[in-house]
Amino acid sequence: MRLPKITSLYGRIFAIFWFTMFLVLMAVLSLPHLDPRKARDIPADHYKRLVDITHSIEKKYGREESLAKVLFKLEGGKRSPKDPRPRFFVTDTEGNILTTQDRKNYRYRALQNFITSVEVPGQPQQKLYGHYMVAGPLPVTLAKQDLLLYIGVKWNEPPPFLLRMFDKPFQLLFAVMLVSTPLLLWLAWALSQPARKLERAAKRVARGEFVVDPTLEKGTSEFRQAGTSFNQMVEAVNQMISGQQRLLSDISHELRSPLTRLRMANALATRKQGESPELTRIDTEAQRLEQMIGELLELSRMQVDSHLTREPQPLTSLWEAILSDAQFEAEQMGKALTYSSLPERTITGNPKLLMSALDNIVRNAIYYGKDEINVEISSAENQVLIAVDDNGQGVPEEELESIFRPFYRVSTARDRHSGGTGLGLAITENAIRQHSGTIEAKQSSLGGLRIEIHLPLHADE
Structure with missing residues (x-):
């Protein structure tokens, strides 16, 4: 059966969340079945081995007269904690520990806890205490007495993976993150792709x-x-x-x-x-x-x-001829136009609009300037700055932001009697905005008007 495709964003987020929670829940539910620290039945092969050991001990010490001697021999006296041989513990049928050693030893404390935690008395089980496994009880006859035998062995096997995880919260957190990270990365990728498409589309509209x-x-x-x-x-x-x-x-x-x-x-x-x-x-x-x-x-x-029409163009091929022609026309009118050398950079855009924008501003400065016009073109990082200054009458401070509106007329010499229609700067402003640039009017240090234009050098990248 084919699972339905999740097409909702919230559906994907919830699916990943519940999948992660499902993994954690499965780990929690499976822990009791894997945790050797809980009393559980002895595996069949181990049980058979314990029964054989019990029969061997019973055969050897069953007819002894002194139980104390039997216990001393079974306990083996003082032994090194690293001794890998199994240890034997004996209790009566009521669960009272019979020993010739100190009952405060951690092994006897573990045995006492094991005796009280066995759910079904008399049914052999095993339980892990740290690195020490206790198993029993097994019925045995020693010194002509019916007793119960418990066996303790050194547990050298590493604890199960899930057990280590739950014992150490940071490892559990790391494991959950390890499982969920690929899913979250996939979710982030799934979210970023359409978001980037929408971003690119918005930039195209801009x-x-x-x-x-x-x-x-x-x-x-x-x-x-x-x-x-x-x-x-x-x-x-x-x-x-x-x-x-x-x-x-x-x-x-x-x-x-x-x-x-x-x-x-x-x-x-x-x-x-x-x-x-x-x-x-x-x-x-x-x-x-x-x-x-x-x-x-x-x-x-x-x-x-x-x-x-958008194409990459060197700044020199766009504007050098316009500035040269404007300088010649200014000389014919008895005015001086100076301009800086053009940077060796490339701009992407509509050549006709970019040429028209600079041409409108420079000719406007020539027309209204008294006798001096200066054009400065420079580049910094990924922008080109164009500054056109004239020493004409200028524009009042409060009207500088309004001169780019269509049909706006300044209340000084730049009025309708000058022959303009009030659309030149509006056309220029629109051309600059179409190329993601900015245009601003200021008071010039020459005494007239200063127009500053900022254009990105790679608008389409």
């Missing part, structure tokens, strides 16, 4: 990879339920983002059509009536609106598709 993972729905019932819920969440997020993308695409299409007609009508009016400040303002605002729609679509596509 990187913007909203992919359903069927392997999450395997394992114990608790992890299967968690994996199913996780996949349902991923599907719901995918549907929500897809709906948002479709909505933005539909809005852009609906806005661009009348916007295109507006610009065509404005061009026709200009051709017909000539240039005028009003028509020029209409054309400028129409262009700004078209730019804003384009940047909104770019931000939306970035949030949805940034995980599709």
Whole structure:
């Protein structure tokens, strides 16, 4: 018959617990049958040997006249404790010990305890006292008297394994741990595997990879339920983002059509009536609106598709050309841009987003800086630090955390009259976050704004 497979986490834990308890219980129940310290029947071969010894003693001393002499000969006088020969003890039929030696000897104390602990009087049994085994009683006739004979022998055999375990609690604990450790290791492995799968799936979602993972729905019932819920969440997020993308695409299409007609009508009016400040303002605002729609679509596509293209790229191939071009453009505007040499390191990510992020910040610094821009790129351990400083008017302290919000406008020179749409830094912040990085705005030592970016060099590892 095939046992049912335990698929519940709690079921596995309880199964291991009860299996361990079952082993301990079996050991406890089997101990009385293995423990020689309890009075028990003499094995058949040993019993036959004891009977032969009894007959031999009875034949030798049965007709003696003096019992005291017989006892002295049987006891053998003073003997070494290490003497391996058996020792003989005699009692009357009432259980009173007959001896010519000191009754306070530990062997006689053991004998007295054995006589009182035998459950069935007269039935030969044996019991272990330390390393001394006592067996009896065997009926014997000595000096024409009916007596009982007990035999004691040195027990040199090691005690049974379970007996040693119960005698020493630490050994018992070690044995239980030894038995349960493989089961616990297997349980830990069974728990860690689905947990690690769930962790990897969560990291993929954190990187913007909203992919359903069927392997999450395997394992114990608790992890299967968690994996199913996780996949349902991923599907719901995918549907929500897809709906948002479709909505933005539909809005852009609906806005661009009348916007295109507006610009065509404005061009026709200009051709017909000539240039005028009003028509020029209409054309400028129409262009700004078209730019804003384009940047909104770019931000939306970035949030949805940034995980599709990820590859390792050296920092030099990503940003050296951007910094060189920016330095040339700054010189054309009468400004000085300096940048440090790029570290010989590699980063894994979307090249287009990483290039766009640095390009947006550097061009922003060129635009708002008075005449000095400094770009510092360095690496430490598994991170790359990018710091862009300018000596422009800067941003008020209380607004530094808000400039990365879409459409946020600073109340200084960085306003709508500068020609921006308020989406550049939001797009940059989103690109950095897609690569598990951080971006922060601070007051620059040059007097303007300082943008710091931290990116992991191996985001996918």
